[in-house]
Amino acid sequence: MGFAAASVHEGPPVAVTEEERRLARTMPQPRRADFLIGRSALHRAVRAAGTSAGAVLCDGPRPRLPEELSASISHSRGVAVAVAGPADRFPALGVDLELGELPVRAAHLVLREPEQPLLGPPRTAASRLLTLYSAKEAAFKALSPLIGADLRGLRDLRLTPDGTGFLAAATGHPEPYVRVSVRHLPQGGVLCWALLSD
Template sequence: MRDAAASGADALPEAAPGRAATEAALLLLRPALRADGLSLGLAYADDPSARPGGPGERASAAAMPPPRRRDFLAGRCAARRALAEAGHPAAEILRSGRRPLFPGGFAGSISHSGGLAVALAARVPALGCDLELRGLPLESAHIVLGPDERGPVDHAPDRVAAEYRLLCTFSAKEAAYKAFGALLGERAPATLLALATRPVPGGFRAWPRSLPGHVIDVRVRPAGPGVFSWAVAPVV
C-alpha cells in the first residue's frame, strides 16, 4: 500500500511482503489516529530519505553504531513526515538524552521495529507510541508484568495466545512509559514494572504505581506480525 502524499514525503521504498503488510496495517489506522488528533509518519531504515536533517542529527548519528544509526535516522525521517502531515515542517529533531525534542507546541513519539520506524505528532501535552513486530517469550513476562497483571497471560488457552497477550501488554506499557516520561518528568515511572495496567476495550488503562491518580488509556492494534500502541495525555 502506497500513500506518499498522506505521509508528507516521497514514496517509501518498495518493501518486502511482511513489511508491506505492516505498513498497510499502520496506514489503515490513520482515521483512528486522526480522531485522537494525531499525525502519522513512516520510514524504513533503508529509505533514501532517512538522512540527517541538520548538524545536530548528523552529530548524534555519527556517534552511533551502524544498526542504531539506521534506526535513529529512519525515526527522525518518520517524525518529520508526521510533523509535515500536522502542518509543521521541521528541518531536524534534536534530542534530550534518548527523548526526541519536537518543535514548540507539539508532542511526539518515535518507535522502530524490524527496520520500520513510525512516529506520531500532535498538539497535545504528551504522547507515546510503540511498534513491536517480534514476539516476546513468556520467560520474559516477569520483567514486564507485576503479579496483579499476569492473569490474562497465565490463563490464556495456549502458548501462542499467552505470548500475544504478553506482547500487547508490553507494547502498551512502552507507549504509556513514553507518555508519562514526557508528562511527569522526574516523577515518571523508571521501569515497566513501575507501571500498572488493566485491559479495557481496545487496549489498556495504565498508571504509575506510585501515582495511581494519573491514568492514561492506551490503544493497541494489530500491525502485520505484531502490534502498534499509542497513548495520549492528558490523563483520564
C-alpha cells in the same frame, strides 16, 4: 495528531535535516539507521499534524523537541513510526512498534503479580505478552515526562483492559493516566499508541 512511518527499505531517509544527518554520522550502526528512519517518520508525523519542526536532536535517549511540540518515536526491525501534535492539545504522546517476539519467561520483567492474569491461557500468552509490553512502552513514553523519576520502568505502570485497548497509570499515581490503543499487525506484530485521557 499526525502519524507516520519510515523504513530502511525506502532508501536514504529524505525527511531529515542536515544537522540530524551530522549527528547520525557520530553513531554506530545500527543505531545510525534507527535514528535516521526515526527522524524521518517524526518529520512526516509533524507535517501530518499540520505543524513544523527544525532539527530534532537528542537529550539522552529521547528526542529534544521544541516546547510547542509533543511527539514519540519507535522503531523495530528497520521500520520506524512516530506520532506528533501540538503540545497544548496533546501534552502526552507515546507510540511503540514491536515486530519481534517476546518469550513468556520475560513476563516478570514487564508485569507485576496482580497483572499476571492479563496473559490469559498458555497458548496465547506469548502474543499477549508482546501486546502488554508494547502497551506499557507506549504508556511509559507518554507518562514519564509528566511523572518524572517516580516512573522508573514498565513494572511501575499498571494496565487495566478498556475495550480494545488499555488504561495505563503509574503505580502510586492515580493521575494522570493514558488511554492506550492497540492494533495487531500481520505476522504477529503490534502497534500501540497512548494519549492522555480526560
